[in-house]
Amino acid sequence: MTGVIAFIGLGHMGGPMAANLAAAGHRVLGFDLVPHARAAASAAGVEIADSAATAAAGADVVITMLPAGRHVLALYRDEGLLAAARPGTLFIDCSTIDVADARTAHELAVAAGHRALDAPVSGGVVGAEAATLTFMAGGGEAEFARAEPLLAATGKKAVHCGGAGAGQAAKICNNMILGISMIAVSEAFVLGESLGLSHQALYDVASTASGQCWALTTNCPVPGPVPASPANREYRPGFAAPLMAKDLGLAANALRAGGIDAGLGLRAADMYAAFAEASGAAQDFSGIVHVLRDAAARAPKGTTP
The missing domain is CATH 1.10.1040.10 (N-(1-d-carboxylethyl)-l-norvaline Dehydrogenase; domain 2)
Structure with a gap:
């Protein structure tokens, strides 16, 4: 799959994942609130945007890796991430959050004219760095098929578990x-x-x-x-x-x-x-x-x- 990837959340997990996507030849626009995380990602080949919304505006796929459901929902609903993206953008949330929050995030994305997949990971920081993560995905089959090449660049296995929230x-x-x-x-x-x-x-x-x-x-x-x-x-x-x-x-x-x-x-x-x-x-x-x-x-x- 070609196109531009926005990666929001460049911490211990997101940083290595974004770096692996860049190493696989993808153009990655990244953002994180923490300056050190931005600097480390930049050194690994990630282009740093000045905001999450700016990154999403220029992307075909938006991946989020955030601490909790409230952060995902706030970014989607209150901080303009969904509004900034072009219609039909695929949103992949790799955070580990409550199943109800994952379903709400999915509904918000679809209501805004986008596609969505929840895809939390197993494997920890070591797996993120080595690109050996396992992804558990919830959402439509078409969305999973589109996401698979990206997941393959950052992990060793991806399982489609069912509809929205099934990955969580x-x-x-x-x-x-x-x-x-x-x-x-x-x-x-x-x-x-x-x-x-x-x-x-x-x-x-x-x-x-x-x-x-x-x-x-x-x-x-x-x-x-x-x-x-x-x-x-x-x-x-x-x-x-x-x-x-x-x-x-x-x-x-x-x-x-x-x-x-x-x-x-x-x-x-x-x-x-x-x-x-x-x-x-x-x-x-x-x-x-x-x-x-x-x-x-x-x-x-x-x-x-």
Whole structure:
């Protein structure tokens, strides 16, 4: 697909994504409120516009990567992004936001004479930099087909999940699995420690047995078994705890709105919210193992029957 791409939101995720699009030969007009983000994107081949509306006015496709639904809706509705774009522009929102907000954004774009796709991502900053993200897309089949070449330049896989909001639905369901899995893996290592089992021994068994999962084999929460995991880098984030807390909060909102009794998902949301607000604010989400270890150390020891 040829044409000009506007990329709004050039932060830790959006910056590398925009750079990969430019490296693939696309003309990318970028904008971000943060001067450092604009400078980094410019150095990577992105043309910097003086506003989001200016970028959109000259584009065939507008991609947004923003912190929350309120930012997307404000940009669409209150800050003139939709009004600035030419009729028929394809709007792709890659932010992770509430499903209801994604559907509202879709409706606003269509009402303004445009096309829309929600396409949140999985893979974190590492995936954004390496162009190995997975996209979960919601919207029409024609919109997805048009977006696919762009998604391919910034990721390794794109899945059309259904209509408007379906991409966001898939994202929060996936990350609910991930959050719960990381807690389970961390609890297992803490239990293993209490029983005198080495990290490596537990890993060698579980990684090739029925306990195998991504949280164990790729993002192992203890140092040693997986050299590339954040645990071996003092828990510097690959996927930061506050981002996991945000995603689990969105999942919890959807669970409550749907009247779904999902005790593990709600408990995981509460645990990550507390962790992100305290010691985990600047840590990878696998650092939750410290919370579990500390809680185990404080708990009264039981007696053997």
